[in-house]
Amino acid sequence: MNEITRVIAADLKDDEADYPSPRMINPQLHTGSTVLFESCQDLLAAGRGGYSGITYGTERLPVQRKFENALADMEGGALCRAFQSGISAITNTLLAFTRSGDHILVCENVYGPTSAFCREVLSRYGVTTTFVPAAVGQDIDQWLTAETRLIFLESPGSNTFEIQDIQAVVEIAREKGIVTIIDNTWATPLFLKPLELGVDVSIHSVTKYISGHSDVLLGAVTVNGRYADVLDRFYRVMELFASPQDCYLALRGLKTLGVRMRQHQESGLAVGVWLEQNELVEKVIHPALESHPQHELWKKDFTGAAGLFSFVFKENYSEEQVCDFVNALKLFGIGFSWGGYKSLVTVGRYRRESGEACEGKVLVRLNVGLEEVDDLIGDLQQAFLVLV
Numbered sequence: 001m002n003e004i005t006r007v008i009a010a011d012l013k014d015d016e017a018d019y020p021s022p023r024m025i026n027p028q029l030h031t032g033s034t035v036l037f038e039s040c041q042d043l044l045a046a047g048r049g050g051y052s053g054i055t056y057g058t059e060r061l062p063v064q065r066k067f068e069n070a071l072a073d074m075e076g077g078a079l080c081r082a083f084q085s086g087i088s089a090i091t092n093t094l095l096a097f098t099r100s101g102d103h104i105l106v107c108e109n110v111y112g113p114t115s116a117f118c119r120e121v122l123s124r125y126g127v128t129t130t131f132v133p134a135a136v137g138q139d140i141d142q143w144l145t146a147e148t149r150l151i152f153l154e155s156p157g158s159n160t161f162e163i164q165d166i167q168a169v170v171e172i173a174r175e176k177g178i179v180t181i182i183d184n185t186w187a188t189p190l191f192l193k194p195l196e197l198g199v200d201v202s203i204h205s206v207t208k209y210i211s212g213h214s215d216v217l218l219g220a221v222t223v224n225g226r227y228a229d230v231l232d233r234f235y236r237v238m239e240l241f242a243s244p245q246d247c248y249l250a251l252r253g254l255k256t257l258g259v260r261m262r263q264h265q266e267s268g269l270a271v272g273v274w275l276e277q278n279e280l281v282e283k284v285i286h287p288a289l290e291s292h293p294q295h296e297l298w299k300k301d302f303t304g305a306a307g308l309f310s311f312v313f314k315e316n317y318s319e320e321q322v323c324d325f326v327n328a329l330k331l332f333g334i335g336f337s338w339g340g341y342k343s344l345v346t347v348g349r350y351r352r353e354s355g356e357a358c359e360g361k362v363l364v365r366l367n368v369g370l371e372e373v374d375d376l377i378g379d380l381q382q383a384f385l386v387l388v
């Protein structure tokens, strides 16, 4: 037998008897496309839908299923599905729950690409979007029409941190049979349980806190029993699936999420309180601080805070001055995304249909990571010196 043939055939013969599988503490990572059948009968049964096993790599390989089940359990949901990124989870959910002629309401503080998808893609399929104020609650009813099919929330928004009155929105939506969806990335499944508050669909960019190490791009959608079939069917028909390696890392991340989030919360608040006392800072925008306009509402629904928040300078510094400040930081990396162990900084201005957030001033957003908090405060302190 040719040596290549031998290598390939030996691979096929490997089984538990040759290498008894040790009971490793972590799950086995299966990857790839082809799954071998025991017999031709099994293959034919699979073609007719009468085979119970996994038949192909797109059918959610075992570690993906384990991750989905673990997250569904944490969220208190009936079904979870993993997607290749957070934005893929969002856009596919919007597609799964709308059809031509529908009208949807989306909070204007959502992640930029979420609103871009509504404006540029859903509009082409006859779905119209109304963007509603970032701190919407009971007043949502003024934007409802007979065609309103879903409401999309993000609380707090991941740049400007407004809080929505989730329970008030849900009550109105339920009465009218409108689906409610929330991007729950900031709070993680530990600090907000949207499904318990009556929201139908909870979405995560797993890329952020759940995976926690900035080495994964992954999203997840969890639904209550009412909409489990909608998500399950859409996912199967679209043949969506997620990378097994990324699901493996995300499942690992879930196991340490509790300790990491406690530290992000503690360090984030310590940095926020320190910034509030800095004479160059006009305000810190952090929902867990009493100074936040919707702090009481935040306390009603959330049981903890992430380490991501913004602040605004008193002075209207030029772009060059703001860049000097950011460039002077040594421990905060300059980069997008958040939720990882490394502290990060971004800056931006936020213009909305209802006006400019923070009077058009530059917002500095900090992702407070897992470094020693005194070192982070020391780093900010020395960077502020470039502004005085």
Ligand SMILES: Cc1ncc(COP(=O)(O)O)c(C=O)c1O
Binding pocket: 085, 086, 087, 088, 111, 154, 158, 183, 185, 186, 204, 205, 206, 207, 208, 217, 218, 219, 337, 338
């Ligand atoms: C609130 C929020 N949702 C969703 C996403 C998209 O996640 P991903 O980067 O995994 O596509 C982001 C990314 O920054 C985000 O901030």
